[in-house]
Amino acid sequence: MIDAYHLRAYLLLLGTTWCWGLNAIFSKLAVGEISPMQLVTFRWLGVVILLAVFARENIVRDWPILRRHLPYLCLMGSCGFTAFNALFYVAAHHTSAINIGILQGSIPVYVLLASWLIWRHQITRLQSLGVIVTLLGVIIVASGGDWNALQSLSVNRGDLFMLIACFLYAAYSIGLSRKPNVSALGLFAIMATVAWLVSIPVVAIETYQQGWHTPSLTGWTIALLTTLLPSLVAQTFFIKGVTMIGPGRASIFVNLVPVLASIMAVVFLQESFKAHHAVSLTLVLGGIWLSEAGRAKQAR
Numbered sequence: 001m002i003d004a005y006h007l008r009a010y011l012l013l014l015g016t017t018w019c020w021g022l023n024a025i026f027s028k029l030a031v032g033e034i035s036p037m038q039l040v041t042f043r044w045l046g047v048v049i050l051l052a053v054f055a056r057e058n059i060v061r062d063w064p065i066l067r068r069h070l071p072y073l074c075l076m077g078s079c080g081f082t083a084f085n086a087l088f089y090v091a092a093h094h095t096s097a098i099n100i101g102i103l104q105g106s107i108p109v110y111v112l113l114a115s116w117l118i119w120r121h122q123i124t125r126l127q128s129l130g131v132i133v134t135l136l137g138v139i140i141v142a143s144g145g146d147w148n149a150l151q152s153l154s155v156n157r158g159d160l161f162m163l164i165a166c167f168l169y170a171a172y173s174i175g176l177s178r179k180p181n182v183s184a185l186g187l188f189a190i191m192a193t194v195a196w197l198v199s200i201p202v203v204a205i206e207t208y209q210q211g212w213h214t215p216s217l218t219g220w221t222i223a224l225l226t227t228l229l230p231s232l233v234a235q236t237f238f239i240k241g242v243t244m245i246g247p248g249r250a251s252i253f254v255n256l257v258p259v260l261a262s263i264m265a266v267v268f269l270q271e272s273f274k275a276h277h278a279v280s281l282t283l284v285l286g287g288i289w290l291s292e293a294g295r296a297k298q299a300r
Helices: 004-030 036-053 057-067 070-091 097-104 109-119 125-143 148-150 158-176 184-210 217-245 247-269 273-298
Strands: none
Touching: 004 217, 004 247, 036 057, 036 109, 036 184, 057 070, 057 184, 057 217, 070 158, 070 247, 097 125, 097 158, 097 247, 109 125, 109 247, 109 273, 125 273, 148 217, 158 184, 158 217, 158 247, 184 217, 247 273
């Protein structure tokens, strides 16, 4: 029986994965409408503006503590927000969606292994099995259920970018467990500000190399939606979820992202739903259940 505390954490993390799944849809719709680095910069600028208006009290109240942890927060915002998103969008120009889907599923593996290496957190057999099962589900949905697609995978520059991006986000997830004792909004506001500031030279480099292309009306709309959902809502929910149940258990929910993205692609992009989607969803949910069962056994 799931208690109210853990149910709330699970709902927060499900909301997080839903928003991140939507981000995949927005990324497809953004092609030709707004450049990748413009999208990164404008989404974090939008978050900073919203937080300055609605989270001012949290920031002012938490500032004495936040100020003492600014180097840590700068590193977190740069790695988890700016660098991850920039590498993710750049990787999409050099590798296939199959590769990106599979590699993104490696984030929980990084988190669990790093937690074991750094803090000697025990990994039970059920938790290990849960990671394997969820990764299998990710591989199936990312490959479209086609074994030949998996056999033809090749390592390229995009794969390397995606691996680095996953490692950075795993490091960010682990770092959240050592965050200062402040509100989620106050913490997020500082890291979002850092993410926006760091993104400015990145978009400047892109502009220098490719020229400035003003986003279309659709591009601006996508930037607004990514500001509200994948950035503001998802990151706030994720911070709260990690705080409640820890980075190792929270990161396993990341494997839901490619599954939910596939389902929403059916709804919003009229892509067909196939048998491998159902198989993948079953495996990912089953893997999460195994990981949680392993956690419960370890607690006992």
